[in-house]
Amino acid sequence: MATSKTNSKVVHRANGQESHSNSSSTENRPVRQDAKNTEDMLQWTMHVERIKTEVIKHAKAQISEMLDKVLTDSLQSLSQSTHSNAVENAQQTDGNARRHRIQDGKVFVARQSMLDELFEISHIQTIYHMFIAALLLFIISTLAVDFIDQGRLVLEFDLFFYAFGQLGTVIWAWFIMFIYTLLGPYHILNQWSELYSQYQWKMLVSVATAVVLLGAQMSVLGYFPVYVVLHYQLPPASRFIIILEQIRFLMKSYSFMRETVVAVLRDKSKKGEAARFPTLSSYLYFLFCPTLIYRESYPRNPYIRWNYVRRNFAMILGSLFYLYFILVRLVIPVYMNESNQPFSRRTLVLAVFHSTLPGMLMLLLGFFAFLHCWLNAFAEMLRFADRMFYKDWWNSTSFANYYRTWNIVVHDWLYYYAYRDFLWLSGHRLRSLATLSVFAVSAFVHEYAFTMGFGFFYPVMFCLFAIIGVLFNFTLNDKRKGPMWNIIMWTCLFIGQGVQVCLYCLEWYAQIHCPRSGTGFWELVTPKSWTCNYKG
Structure with a gap:
C-alpha cells in the first residue's frame, strides 16, 4: 500500500512537471514569435525608409528637371500645334498674317539659382570651404616664397594693376556705349512705329529705318569699341571689359528691337487697336537685369537682401584673388621659361598637361564669379x-x-533669336543647318572676344567651337547616359582647358619676345609662336 501511494505521488509529480513544462513552452512560443515579428517589422521599416529616401531624392531631381523643361517647352509645343492647325486651315488663313506669325518666347518664373539651393546642404558647403582653404594656402605659400627669396612679407599685386590699367578710359567709353544703347534704338524704333501707322509706304519706311539702325549700330557699337581698344592700347582686363560690354549691348539692343518690332506688327494687324510702344523705363531696366530676352515686365521679388548682395560681391573679389594666385603660382612660372630652353614638342606636351589643372580652376572660377555671383x-x-x-x-x-x-x-x-528664327525662316526644315549656324555664331563671337582681348589672332576658340564643339555635339549627344560618359565629358574639359591655357600663354610670350615687324594681313593673322624660337 505504501509503495502504491509512493508511486502515485511520483506519477502525479511527474505529470505535474510535464504539464508545467508544456505550459511554459506554450507560453514561450508566442514570446519568441512576437520577437521575430518585431525584428522583421523593424527591418522592413528600415528598408521602407531607405526606399523612401531614395525615391524622394530621385523624385525631387526629376520633378525639378521636368518642371523646367515643361515651363520652357510648353509655349513651344503650343505654338507648334497652332502652326499645324494653321497649315490645315491654310485656305482660310490670310497668307501675310501667317507669314508674320512669330512664336512666343521664353517664360520667366521666380526661382533660385541651383548653387544657392545646394549651399544649404552641409556637404556642399564643405566643398566650398575646401576652395577657401586652398586660397589661404596660395596666400601662405606666396608669402613664404617671397620671404625666402626676398626677405619680406608683402603681397604685391602688380599683375592686377597692369591688367586693369586705364580704367578711366574704360569708364567713359562704356558710358558712351550705354547712352547710345539706351536712347538710340529706342527713339529710332519709336519714330518708325509712328511713321509705320501714318504712311502708306510701309515697306519704304521699314527699309529706311533698318538702314539707319544698322549704320548707328555699326558706328557706335561696332567701330567705336574697337577704336578705343586699339587706339589707347588698353591692357587685357580693360580690353575684355570693353569688348564684352560691346557684345552685351549688341545682344540686348537686338533683343529689344526684335521683340518690339514683332509686338508693333502684331498690334497693327489687329483692327481697331493702337500700337503700344514699350516704355523707356522698362528698356532701362532690361539693360541692367541679368537676361538677354526683352520683356516689358519680369517676375520680381518683394525686397532686396543687401547682405546677399555684399556676400556675392565679396565672393567675386575672392575669385579675382584666386585667379591672380593661380596665374602667379601655377601658370606664369611654366611659360616664363626661366631655364633658357626653347620650347620643343616634349616641352609643349608637358606644358599642356601642366595647364590642365589651372585651366580647369579658371573655368570653375569664371563660372562661379560671373554666372553665379555677378548675375545673382x-x-x-x-x-x-x-x-x-x-x-x-x-x-x-x-x-x-x-x-x-x-x-x-x-x-x-x-536658341530664340538664332536657332528658332532660322527654323521659322526655313519653314522648320533645316534643323541641322540651324544648329550649325548657332555654333558658327558662337565660335565667331568667342574668337572675336579673345582676339581683341589679348591683342593677337590665334583661332583656338574658333576651332574648339566650330570644329571640336560641333563634332562633340553630334557624337556625344543626349543618347549617351551613365557615369562613364560624365567622366569622359570631364576628361575632355580638362584637356580642352589645358590646350587653351597652353596655346594662349605661348602666343602671349611669343608676341613679347618676337614683336611683329609689319602690318600686313599674313603678318597679323599668323601666330608668332609658330615661328618664334625665343629663350626666356
Whole structure:
C-alpha cells in the first residue's frame, strides 16, 4: 500500500512537471514569435525608409528637371500645334498674317539659382570651404616664397594693376556705349512705329529705318569699341571689359528691337487697336537685369537682401584673388621659361598637361564669379526673381546637354533669336543647318572676344567651337547616359582647358619676345609662336 501511494505521488509529480513544462513552452512560443515579428517589422521599416529616401531624392531631381523643361517647352509645343492647325486651315488663313506669325518666347518664373539651393546642404558647403582653404594656402605659400627669396612679407599685386590699367578710359567709353544703347534704338524704333501707322509706304519706311539702325549700330557699337581698344592700347582686363560690354549691348539692343518690332506688327494687324510702344523705363531696366530676352515686365521679388548682395560681391573679389594666385603660382612660372630652353614638342606636351589643372580652376572660377555671383548680385539689387542662369551642367553625360546648361542666359538668346528664327525662316526644315549656324555664331563671337582681348589672332576658340564643339555635339549627344560618359565629358574639359591655357600663354610670350615687324594681313593673322624660337 505504501509503495502504491509512493508511486502515485511520483506519477502525479511527474505529470505535474510535464504539464508545467508544456505550459511554459506554450507560453514561450508566442514570446519568441512576437520577437521575430518585431525584428522583421523593424527591418522592413528600415528598408521602407531607405526606399523612401531614395525615391524622394530621385523624385525631387526629376520633378525639378521636368518642371523646367515643361515651363520652357510648353509655349513651344503650343505654338507648334497652332502652326499645324494653321497649315490645315491654310485656305482660310490670310497668307501675310501667317507669314508674320512669330512664336512666343521664353517664360520667366521666380526661382533660385541651383548653387544657392545646394549651399544649404552641409556637404556642399564643405566643398566650398575646401576652395577657401586652398586660397589661404596660395596666400601662405606666396608669402613664404617671397620671404625666402626676398626677405619680406608683402603681397604685391602688380599683375592686377597692369591688367586693369586705364580704367578711366574704360569708364567713359562704356558710358558712351550705354547712352547710345539706351536712347538710340529706342527713339529710332519709336519714330518708325509712328511713321509705320501714318504712311502708306510701309515697306519704304521699314527699309529706311533698318538702314539707319544698322549704320548707328555699326558706328557706335561696332567701330567705336574697337577704336578705343586699339587706339589707347588698353591692357587685357580693360580690353575684355570693353569688348564684352560691346557684345552685351549688341545682344540686348537686338533683343529689344526684335521683340518690339514683332509686338508693333502684331498690334497693327489687329483692327481697331493702337500700337503700344514699350516704355523707356522698362528698356532701362532690361539693360541692367541679368537676361538677354526683352520683356516689358519680369517676375520680381518683394525686397532686396543687401547682405546677399555684399556676400556675392565679396565672393567675386575672392575669385579675382584666386585667379591672380593661380596665374602667379601655377601658370606664369611654366611659360616664363626661366631655364633658357626653347620650347620643343616634349616641352609643349608637358606644358599642356601642366595647364590642365589651372585651366580647369579658371573655368570653375569664371563660372562661379560671373554666372553665379555677378548675375545673382545684380538680380538681387533689381529684385529680378528668375535666377536660373545655369543648370546642373556638371552632371552632364553629353556635350549637347553641357552646351545647353552651362550658360542659360546666352543659350536662351541663341536658341530664340538664332536657332528658332532660322527654323521659322526655313519653314522648320533645316534643323541641322540651324544648329550649325548657332555654333558658327558662337565660335565667331568667342574668337572675336579673345582676339581683341589679348591683342593677337590665334583661332583656338574658333576651332574648339566650330570644329571640336560641333563634332562633340553630334557624337556625344543626349543618347549617351551613365557615369562613364560624365567622366569622359570631364576628361575632355580638362584637356580642352589645358590646350587653351597652353596655346594662349605661348602666343602671349611669343608676341613679347618676337614683336611683329609689319602690318600686313599674313603678318597679323599668323601666330608668332609658330615661328618664334625665343629663350626666356
